[in-house]
Amino acid sequence: MATATEIAHQRCLSPTCGATFSVDEVRINCSSCGSLLDVVYDWDRARPPKSLQEFEAKWSRRYDPLCFSGVWRFHDLLPFAPPEKVVTVGEGQTLLQQADVVAKYAGLNAGSLFLQYEGMNPSGSFKDNGMSAAFTHAHMVGAKRAACASTGNTSASLAMYCAATQLMRAVIFIGAGKIAYGKLSQSLEYGALTVQIAGDFDDAMQRVREVSERLNIYLVNSVNPFRLEGQKTIMYRVLEALRWETPDWIIVPGGNLGNSSAFGKAFMELQELGLIDRIPRLAIINATGANTLYELVENRGLRFNAGRIDDDITTKYRQDLDAENKKASTIASAIEIIRPVNLSKCLRALDVCDGVVREVSDQLILDAKAKVGAGGIGCEPASAASVAGAKLLVEQGVIARSDRVVCILTGHQLKDPSATIAYHTTDQEKFNEVLGSRGVKRASFANRAVVVPNELEQIIKAISLYS
Secondary structure, eight states: OOOHHHHEEEEESOTTTOOEEETTSOOSSOTTTOOOEEEEEOHHHHOOOSSGGGGGGGGGGTTSHHHHSTTGGGGGGSTTSOGGGOOOSSOOOOEEEEOHHHHHHHTOOTTOEEEEEGGGSTTSBTHHHHHHHHHHHHHHTTOSEEEEEOSSHHHHHHHHHHHHHOSSEEEEEEETTOSOHHHHHHHHHTTOEEEEESSOHHHHHHHHHHHHHHHTOEEOSTTSHHHHHHHTHHHHHHHHHTTTOOOSEEEEEOSSSHHHHHHHHHHHHHHHTTSOSOOOEEEEEEEGGGOHHHIIIIITOOOOGGGOOOHHHHHHHHHHHHHHTOOOOOSOGGGOOSSOTTHHHHHHHHHHTTOEEEEEOHHHHHHHHHHHHHTTOOOOHHHHHHHHHHHHHHHTTSSOTTSOEEEEEOBOGGGSHHHHHHHHOSOHHHHHHHTGGGTOOOOTTOOOOOOOOSOHHHHHHHHHHHO
């Protein structure tokens, strides 16, 4: 049987370079040209399944940690690690829920909208999919410390894996005031070394890359190509839940663009292997206050162009950001990122999936979030960008009412309870403090508490009136 190093290697994304590196090496970019790296496979040696239905047999072996994991039961489609090196804490036990209440809000037919709820992961977000893969690679190369910059979910996931396995120490960089308390509480509780710097996520990302290189710490942000291998499995589980039928649309929030990049790679590989006969379209939704991808793709015409990306467009955009001293600003903290590290891979995903990019305001995000909650599945604000984007695309006529649409809900409702409470509060001062500063003017679907005296008859009267 072929070894992992024979089956897989790392390859530069640039078509004019194409340098390759062993999977035993720790790299975040190409040493020759600086481009991002892909994990690529020799499928003849890897021996992938002939049909996606073959994965169903693993459900009967849930006593096996690799089969129990919603990431590693698809090991045959990310075979960069030998099974004995795989690190799993049971990630990927997620739900694809038909959501007719949300479909009606978005303008879709009943039975057409599905919510892929990644908040069911152990740390409460989709990050556990990629973290399991990156942590596995870190374990393969003998790392003793792992680091990340984070708006919250990555740090929570890394800290959890370090605490649960005791294999490494977590070092986490966060920006000042740029992390929701629900997420920060996880990192602190799990014992991570948390470093707060003056700046935002993009500043923290720059510093963690410098520190990781200087101190030889394993970096687990999504610039790490192995992170994206784990995140591919979200799409495998979507297909599995749909009985291996490809939906018409996948809609995902866009922050650092790791998910969209991973999804594009997943479908590209599945089609290459003949395991699917068509690729769904992809919609990536930015928050208006962190709309780099929308600006570059929809307004400035940036395209993948077979890997020959026009760097002058991105350089000019970054110069504009610097000149204006512009920073990301959105209530959707998980996507509050204005310099996404996975831009080039995301452009490839848009190309592969005939994708589109849209931006939605914080007002639309919170209204969509309230509708998701009213349908029985809570989510953090960034997750709801996918639903707000679906509604917008239906209104624009890009998505048909009858299309089968999957919206990715990336994180649990309790990741950012402050935003939820502020939206539904009767306290106008609290609303203004948390949401008004973000341009949110109203809580269109607020479910406010009913205030009554502590008197039995008054309580009964209120219940009769409002129920």
